[in-house]
Amino acid sequence: MTEFLQQMVNGITWGSVYALIALGYTMVYGILRLINFAHGDVYMLGAFFAYYVARFTNAASSPNPFKAVMVLLSSMAGCGIVGFLIERFAYKPVRKSSRLAALITAIGVSLLLENGGLLLFGADPKFFPQIIPARNISLGAGVTISNQQLIVILVSLLLMYLLRVIVMHTRTGKAMRAVSYSHTAASLMGISVDRIITFTFVLGSMLAAAAGVLVALQNPKIEPYMGIMPGLKAFVAAVLGGIGDIPGAVLGGLVMGIAEVLVVGYVSPTWRDAIAFILLIVILLVRPSGILGKHSAEKV
């Protein structure tokens, strides 16, 4: 029982990370019907930006929460810019083209970020400095949670809450929802669709960056290809919850994280990556709109 609860703690921690990344996928898909393949690589960039900022400011030498937050925020800002650039120079020109063209462009951007990262950062893995020293907290019944895991969960919750506030209670958020229903109608209402799309990308990228930093806290080894698997899994999570649906992304992320941890713990570690794809195929065959998604049929 203890082990199960411990696994749940780990599962929820990873689930929060997947949720953060999944949110970016789902928002972009809701607005553009585009699977942003490069999103996982933005997560990777988040970890790397934070790494360099932390090294540059020597955040690990005398760790304090203020410096850690600065590292996080600067990484989020940097990736926000990256998201803006990707949207502006790669995705915007293909918005009018076929879906396959957009998909291939996204794959191209992903490859560019990965291999560009390889060139820029070098292939050898870097070790993220301990900007928050690790400590274990006991939750009772033999279950422990590290303060880093706690931070991951809390920061994720905070960011998700902020996102919800933005989407539900601001004019921009309302505009985002309008654009996700119909570009034409939204622009007829006076909404600058281009600006909303850019905003969505920036927002999603910032969340992915945060996820990258949070993961680097726990698993300090970072390398340019680290975004591929989590990206794919977070995408599955978004589909699981209902792609285009924001609470769905959170739900999907949690399910994904817990499922993965349980499979690794109770079945076999080598099936770790496969569980994501198996979940994906099952959900697409059984209920393609996802757990919380709405089914929209094609008008004949």
Added chain:
Amino acid sequence: MQFGGLKAVSELELTVPSGELFGLIGPNGAGKTTVFNLITGVYAPTAGRVLLDDQPIQGLKPHVIAHRGITRTFQNIRLFSTRSCRDNVCIAGHQHARAGLLDALVRTRRFEQDERSLMRQADEMLAVMELEARADVRAADLPYGQQRRLEIARALAGRPRLLLLDEPAAGLNPQESDGLMHLIEDIRHRFAVTILLIEHDMRVVMGICRRIAVLDYGVKIAEGTPEQIRTDPRVIEAYLGEEVHADLGGGH
């Protein structure tokens, strides 16, 4: 036919006698295209049956229903845009092709004969619809009126017993719709096919349909000859307007 909480078509009893030119009219959103979709198998009715010659066909897949002899055109033109006119019409002949995949791959004599006969029939059909000069033109490059006619040619090439035409006159000017009217009458005689027609252009409907049914909010509110429909108060009310009354009442 129910979608979620919305009854798109309810308690519809419609019988189209063989050989007839039957019109289906009603305001926008009345459920006319839904009826077509129910007949052709795009939707399976949530309740009720669809019978072809007393045989139930509800729940069958669209291509099976096409094999049984029902073909259609679409409200928003659905041509195979990258293919030539001839190819578009040839597709409809596909279900009658006898050469299998292996024949095609190895190019047996049976395959060559099949292809020749398919092409010939396609060209004949194009000629009927006065499109023979455009046989090699890409469907997407045709002017709108010809695209509509191509869709009809294609549906006809499937050798249907029941032809469903969904707003074939939409977007046509009066001359073109006149031509279309004659064409449709001609088709009915030439190919001995039953036609069910959805139209908004009252001139066309009143001009060629023998019987008309009127839908409003998914329910049939009237059925009868053009004369009866023209003067039916419920129909006039459904269309809401003196303009429509003038349209229906005035001679054209």
Added chain:
Amino acid sequence: MRQLIWLAGSIAALAAIGVALPRAVNPYVLQVIIMCGINVILAVSLNLINGFTGQFSIGHAGFMAVGAYASTVFTLQIGVKWVAALEALGAPGWLAQGAALLMALLVGGGLAAVAGYLVGLPSLRLRGDYLAIVTLGFGEIIRVMILNIDAIGGARGIAGIPVWTNVFWVGAGVLAVVLVSHHLAHSTHGRALFAIRDDEVAAEALGVDTTRYKVMAFVIGAFFAGVAGGLFSHYLTAVNPNSFTFLKSIEVVAMVVLGGMGSISGSVMAAILLTLAPEVLRPVKDYRMVFYSIMLIVLMITRPQGLMGSRELSLPAFLRRRRSATGPA
């Protein structure tokens, strides 16, 4: 009858090239040519699924893997024994090996076709992006499964495969896939595939069994991917799961897209171009992938229909256009 003459002539020509080429060029060039051929088979087979039928399939490497492994296992378990027996009976080496390779390729292709069937069938209900992701998922699942089955080498893979692939067999594979694609395209079945691509709803309404045809496209495409896989493994002498990653699938997709989806000649040209490109870019090896990704992006932005669009390379058409360019429009 005329057909058989063409076929016999082509085989004879291939045999002649197969003998002459290795003597005419150095081994490196030969290797590039063989890889070109294998990639052409992959691209043209994927074109059947993506280009003809309009299905987003981005897991083609999975089918290649199935073919590679199946043919390898067949060869190592059965094929080599046959060859030994045949040679003992006096058959010349090339004949015995050729026959064994052919069997292995058919086994590999056949099993890959089964995989294509299994992937195609459930994917049918999905469109566009969703279908793409599922095919990607299947490709990855196949790779992970291979990784986890120790009986076929797991992560280490299998080594010691006899080198039976040569220019003749690669050429035969190219000929087969191009011929099948071409005959299919100019037949009522091909028209059905194109109809599904252009408008699935209309195709179904006109009597095309869309399910059957979509699965058929997957099965045929997967078969030839399997054949390519078999040729691949019998050339490199070893297989391991790393050769069949998502990246490989993307490379094949890039070839089909660059060539123009639906164009057989486009796929052929693009496959050759994209096989040669890394060789040409070898001096800047580190930047190769960056170039590649930028190329993909730029291509999609500037010319998403690829080199040929959906048209084929055709001499008569080209001459016709030259003539009409000088005459009245």
